[in-house]
Amino acid sequence: xxxxxxxxxxxxxxxxxFLLAVxxxxxxxxxxxxxxxxxxxxxxYRRIFADPSFTRxxxxxxxxALVVVPLQxxxxxxxxxxxxxxxxxxxxxxxxxFMPVVFPLSLVAxxxxxxxxxxxxxxxxxxxxxxxxxxxTPHDFLRDTRLALPAIMLTSLWQGAGFQMVIVLAGLxxxxxxxxxxxxxxxxxxxxxxxxxxxxxxxxTMIFVVLVTTILAFRLFDQVQIMTQGGPHDxxxxxxxxxxxxxxxxxxxxxxxxMSVVLFVVVLLISWLQRRLARQEREVA
Amino acid sequence: MTSRAAIALVYTGLLLMGLLFxxxxxxxxxxxxxxxARVLMEAGEWRAFWPAEMSLQNYxxxxxxxxxxxxLWNSLLINGAIVGLGLLVNALAGYAFARLAWxxxxxxxxxxxxxxxxxxxxxxxxxxxxxSLFGWRDTYLVQILPFIANAFSIYxxxxxxxxxxxxxxxxxxxxxxxxxxxxxxxxxxxxxxxFASVAILTFLTQWGAFLWPLMVTSSESVRPLPLAxxxxxxxxxxxWGDIFAFGMMMxxxxxxxxxxFQPWFVRGVAATGIKG
Numbered sequence: 001x002x003x004x005x006x007x008x009x010x011x012x013x014x015x016x017x018f019l020l021a022v023x024x025x026x027x028x029x030x031x032x033x034x035x036x037x038x039x040x041x042x043x044x045y046r047r048i049f050a051d052p053s054f055t056r057x058x059x060x061x062x063x064x065a066l067v068v069v070p071l072q073x074x075x076x077x078x079x080x081x082x083x084x085x086x087x088x089x090x091x092x093x094x095x096x097x098f099m100p101v102v103f104p105l106s107l108v109a110x111x112x113x114x115x116x117x118x119x120x121x122x123x124x125x126x127x128x129x130x131x132x133x134x135x136x137t138p139h140d141f142l143r144d145t146r147l148a149l150p151a152i153m154l155t156s157l158w159q160g161a162g163f164q165m166v167i168v169l170a171g172l173x174x175x176x177x178x179x180x181x182x183x184x185x186x187x188x189x190x191x192x193x194x195x196x197x198x199x200x201x202x203x204x205t206m207i208f209v210v211l212v213t214t215i216l217a218f219r220l221f222d223q224v225q226i227m228t229q230g231g232p233h234d235x236x237x238x239x240x241x242x243x244x245x246x247x248x249x250x251x252x253x254x255x256x257x258x259m260s261v262v263l264f265v266v267v268l269l270i271s272w273l274q275r276r277l278a279r280q281e282r283e284v285a
Numbered sequence: 286m287t288s289r290a291a292i293a294l295v296y297t298g299l300l301l302m303g304l305l306f307x308x309x310x311x312x313x314x315x316x317x318x319x320x321x322a323r324v325l326m327e328a329g330e331w332r333a334f335w336p337a338e339m340s341l342q343n344y345x346x347x348x349x350x351x352x353x354x355x356x357l358w359n360s361l362l363i364n365g366a367i368v369g370l371g372l373l374v375n376a377l378a379g380y381a382f383a384r385l386a387w388x389x390x391x392x393x394x395x396x397x398x399x400x401x402x403x404x405x406x407x408x409x410x411x412x413x414x415x416x417s418l419f420g421w422r423d424t425y426l427v428q429i430l431p432f433i434a435n436a437f438s439i440y441x442x443x444x445x446x447x448x449x450x451x452x453x454x455x456x457x458x459x460x461x462x463x464x465x466x467x468x469x470x471x472x473x474x475x476x477x478x479x480f481a482s483v484a485i486l487t488f489l490t491q492w493g494a495f496l497w498p499l500m501v502t503s504s505e506s507v508r509p510l511p512l513a514x515x516x517x518x519x520x521x522x523x524x525w526g527d528i529f530a531f532g533m534m535m536x537x538x539x540x541x542x543x544x545x546f547q548p549w550f551v552r553g554v555a556a557t558g559i560k561g
Contacts, residue, residue: 002385002464006378007393009434013412014400020411031417082299087292093299095547097306101554102543104493106511107532110518111313114525117328123312126329158309163554170555219406222495226515240406240496247410248500256410264407271402 024257044258065217076164171205343530379442485553
């Protein structure tokens with residue numbers, strides 16, 4: 001059967017580990033532990049939700065999503081709208097906005113550590129001082145409990161916006177020109193065309209972009225590991241960072257598995273919500 | 286129709302956003318040619334984006350300080366294997382779902398669709414445990430094997446093949462060609478677009494892989510570039526010129542491929558949006 005290699009691969013490396021995560025989440029497994037393996041029911045879940053670092057991690061992921069998703073989606077939409085016309089040099093700008101996407105996140109994280117360097121010499125500090133006409137006082141972004149997470153948000157925004165932009169641009173270009181012509185005959189101005197043609201036609205694309213960005217927000221790891229190690233005082237810790245800390249650094253496999261399951265449940269909820277929203281639209285149409 | 290003022294506004298917006306987007310890249314490029322001390326010193330001035338005295342010293346330093354060629358080779362090997370084998374395996378599965386009748390097909394298809402939403406992050410911990418159990422850590426294989434079969438790739442192939450006209454295949458079948466022959470001689474040459482999209486998408490997501498290599502590798506001999514740059518950054522003495530030179534060399538091959546095959550990149554990424 002020619003579909004066997006792929007299906008076996010999925011079963012062995014996705015389905016099996018996933019089921020194993022669920023099973024392990026109910027155990028007390030630790031690597032290299034002398035204690036016998038026991039089934040502890042929901043004990044791991046009780047413990048992680050009682051752990052202030054983990055609840056902070058969930059909160060940080062949620063905050064990251066609440067800030068980055070609207071901002072990045074809006075930015076992608078604005079960029080796509082600017083690019084969706086036949087003007088000289090448009091291709092060059094599209095290349096430019098998409099370029100950060102080909103940069104690996106780990107490299108981006110390392111470069112932005114220097115951009116966020118403390119003191120008036122730091123790039124971001126100097127830039128903010130310039131645009132605020134001298135009102136900004138230098139901060140040590142990555143060691144500041146209030147600024148560390150926003151710094152990581154900005155880094156992610158810069159790297160990821162181009163990806164969403166391309167998807168939105170494809171959505172824009174799929175809107176039939178007749179719709180705009182009809183709107184113009186009805187006497188609709190540019191603004192009205194945007195509200196009554198562009199946005200409704202773009203609805204499913206936007207729902208998809210929001211879904212992908214939200215899921216990415218909950219998968220956040222690389223930037224945190226490299227830029228802040230979850231600190232200062234858990235200000236930037238994430239579910240994935242906590243899971244790796246538990247399973248990898250402290251060898252508490254069962255605890256890490258329980259956290260993975262929580263992550264998956266969140267992702268599942270988001271996907272379910274997207275499907276419902278997209279279906280509603282189809283029923284209306 | 287479009288007024289001059291509107292065009293000027295669009296260009297101003299594009300230019301402003303463009304400058305903001307390009308500045309971190311320009312900063313890195315300029316810094317990679319500067320003496321190490323100057324990179325940090327000039328980070329807050331306009332000179333951050335302009336190397337006054339150009340030299341390739343940082344690039345030479347990278348090669349004396351770490352085995353860059355080794356990391357590059359590791360990344361190329363791992364990603365080449367994932368993309369190459371992935372294309373073959375996932376395209377065959379997509380074809381089987383689209384064209385062949387077999388028992389359990391519908392069940393398996395819903396499994397593939399369900400599995401699509403499981404991110405690597407959700408299975409990294411148990412997979413790490415399995416791999417440790419079998420003693421597979423610190424190998425190339427453990428960085429390749431789990432990522433060959435990919436539900437989303439199968440889905441992209443499946444939807445593309447479903448939409449292809451059947452006539453070509455029927456002609457081949459009448460000529461007595463088997464399933465595999467038909468696939469390689471008829472389907473493959475007529476579906477280059479989807480192959481390119483899947484290849485680029487796989488490459489984009491795997492080239493930057495960090496979490497999994499971090500968990501399963503400990504020796505430099507099998508570590509890929511994304512992990513190597515993070516380690517290089519924390520390797521004393523902290524020399525930003527060297528780090529930026531490392532970064533430039535790491536991203537340059539991808540950047541070149543991107544610039545040459547740009548329409549394919551855009552199409553590949555846009556293909557992800559069709560799903561909704």
